[in-house]
Amino acid sequence: MDRYARSVAERSRRIPEATVARLPVYLRALVEESDAKATTISSERLAELAGVNAAKVRKDLSYLGSYGTRGVGYDVEYLMFQMSRELGLTHDWPVIIVGAGNLGHALANYGGFRDRGFPVAALLDADPSKVGGRIQGIDVRAVDDLDDLVAELGSVIGVIATPAVAAQEVADRMASAGITSILNFAPAVVTVPDGVSLRKVDLAVELQILSFYQQQRDGGPDDEAGNPDAPATPTDPAAPAVG
Amino acid sequence: MDRYARSVAERSRRIPEATVARLPVYLRALVEESDAKATTISSERLAELAGVNAAKVRKDLSYLGSYGTRGVGYDVEYLMFQMSRELGLTHDWPVIIVGAGNLGHALANYGGFRDRGFPVAALLDADPSKVGGRIQGIDVRAVDDLDDLVAELGSVIGVIATPAVAAQEVADRMASAGITSILNFAPAVVTVPDGVSLRKVDLAVELQILSFYQQQRDGGPDDEAGNPDAPATPTDPAAPAVG
DNA sequence: GGTTGTGAACAAATTCACAGCG
DNA sequence: CGCTGTGAATTTGTTCACAACC
Numbered sequence: 001m002d003r004y005a006r007s008v009a010e011r012s013r014r015i016p017e018a019t020v021a022r023l024p025v026y027l028r029a030l031v032e033e034s035d036a037k038a039t040t041i042s043s044e045r046l047a048e049l050a051g052v053n054a055a056k057v058r059k060d061l062s063y064l065g066s067y068g069t070r071g072v073g074y075d076v077e078y079l080m081f082q083m084s085r086e087l088g089l090t091h092d093w094p095v096i097i098v099g100a101g102n103l104g105h106a107l108a109n110y111g112g113f114r115d116r117g118f119p120v121a122a123l124l125d126a127d128p129s130k131v132g133g134r135i136q137g138i139d140v141r142a143v144d145d146l147d148d149l150v151a152e153l154g155s156v157i158g159v160i161a162t163p164a165v166a167a168q169e170v171a172d173r174m175a176s177a178g179i180t181s182i183l184n185f186a187p188a189v190v191t192v193p194d195g196v197s198l199r200k201v202d203l204a205v206e207l208q209i210l211s212f213y214q215q216q217r218d219g220g221p222d223d224e225a226g227n228p229d230a231p232a233t234p235t236d237p238a239a240p241a242v243g
Numbered sequence: 244m245d246r247y248a249r250s251v252a253e254r255s256r257r258i259p260e261a262t263v264a265r266l267p268v269y270l271r272a273l274v275e276e277s278d279a280k281a282t283t284i285s286s287e288r289l290a291e292l293a294g295v296n297a298a299k300v301r302k303d304l305s306y307l308g309s310y311g312t313r314g315v316g317y318d319v320e321y322l323m324f325q326m327s328r329e330l331g332l333t334h335d336w337p338v339i340i341v342g343a344g345n346l347g348h349a350l351a352n353y354g355g356f357r358d359r360g361f362p363v364a365a366l367l368d369a370d371p372s373k374v375g376g377r378i379q380g381i382d383v384r385a386v387d388d389l390d391d392l393v394a395e396l397g398s399v400i401g402v403i404a405t406p407a408v409a410a411q412e413v414a415d416r417m418a419s420a421g422i423t424s425i426l427n428f429a430p431a432v433v434t435v436p437d438g439v440s441l442r443k444v445d446l447a448v449e450l451q452i453l454s455f456y457q458q459q460r461d462g463g464p465d466d467e468a469g470n471p472d473a474p475a476t477p478t479d480p481a482a483p484a485v486g
Numbered sequence: 487g488g489t490t491g492t493g494a495a496c497a498a499a500t501t502c503a504c505a506g507c508g
Numbered sequence: 509c510g511c512t513g514t515g516a517a518t519t520t521g522t523t524c525a526c527a528a529c530c
Contacts, residue, residue, distance in 0.1 A: 088458030
């Protein structure tokens with residue numbers, strides 16, 4: 001198969017959502033392995049570093065193309081490059097955070113965003129008393145500046161770090177300002193127009209999920225007298241909730 | 244056997260992982276609806292509030308038991324109670340956070356944990372210069388105090404908010420101290436012994452996933468024959484809906 | 487020999503559609 | 509009639525197992 005045909009075939013491949021969610025983890029593992037001066041890596045080793053099994057790694061990578069060499073493994077640098085390209089990480093994405101409370105503050109300070117190509121370009125708040133302050137070299141601006149800032153900074157990714165009640169309105173304003181990817185930290189369900197991607201991180205929900213499994217282990221919901229059979233761990237090695 | 248039939252049947256019902264992850268969202272919706280003085284709620288309405296479809300709500304709730312009334316809907320208070328019980332939220336779970344940096348700090352301050360039954364009972368750090376400080380009324384303690392604190396506080400849930408390099412060691416120490424549920428915020432893969440639940444929240448990974456879909460919308464990875472350059476400014480309008 | 491890439495088998499999750507019951 | 513509860517159908521994701529290839 002010639003080069004042109006191959007690239008067309010790759011483009012039309014639809015990558016499953018579950019795979020997309022794992023690519024960043026593989027990428028991180030590859031960076032580590034590259035720092036450790038490895039030049040090639042097997043699916044087995046990559047699986048170990050990423051905390052999944054080797055079959056899954058191979059299947060996932062196969063959606064990107066046939067970048068491995070049988071009998072050898074994958075070239076670390078080449079795979080890193082292909083993966084970065086696929087994830088759109090060949091350039092920075094300036095993000096705009098709305099909500100300069102506890103969490104917004106912490107996120108703005110969090111170096112992990114900048115380090116991975118997501119510099120915090122602006123921090124907005126609705127509270128006039130917060131506007132004008134400076135956090136980690138970033139001016140706190142008014143939410144009403146959103147349209148201007150999106151245009152000025154060319155941001156397409158927004159982060160919602162407001163209280164729950166404000167989340168939907170902020171999402172609406174982001175969408176109408178031209179933001180097309182939103183990460184929501186507010187403990188509220190928000191809806192976005194077609195063409196806008198949304199992901200959510202709900203800190204309390206994560207603890208509540210842990211609480212469920214914790215309690216299963218402790219003997220299940222107790223509405224009767226003591227239960228003698230202590231159910232074993234519901235441990236499926238592949239289940240996301242359990243190690 | 245009859246005397247326990249109902250509770251055994253319920254207990255042995257294996258609730259799918261995907262369902263468990265949605266229960267807290269339903270619960271939050273129910274609390275809202277209860278605050279709004281509603282006494283019953285349909286699967287349709289609950290679905291709307293939770294951002295899913297009605298069939299999924301009914302299927303999910305059916306794993307808890309037959310708590311609805313045909314032609315009417317679900318009793319809000321009763322369903323709230325059953326769900327809280329199932330999730331193990333009938334009592335508080337004191338959590339121990341390790342890592343008093345940016346994120347640990349923010350989490351300790353974050354009221355959302357306490358409000359939902361997860362009071363931050365201790366904040367630990369390896370850095371002696373941080374130990375002895377006070378955050379939101381919580382003393383910062385040394386990581387070496389972990390065993391003592393777990394015993395003293397009766398905590399079974401731990402939160403890792405350290406840099407990536409420290410994450411695995413902290414997880415190990417938590418597990419050996421008796422912590423059986425861990426929420427990991429460090430951008431690193433950690434493994435835990437059987438019988439310990441683990442969930443992870445990786446902030447940068449979330450943005451990277453958004454970046455993938457963003458870029459798909461912008462026209463996919465650009466690699467036409469010998470041009471490895473990235474698209475400069477991602478301001479392409481055409482948007483095949485992703486979500 | 488060693489390791490990838492992938493159809494085929496299997497498992498989990500979602501959605502459909504309607505019987506069953508208030 | 510209205511809405512739940514659930515089998516059946518469908519879709520999505522995971523794992524197996526082995527041919528293909530270096």
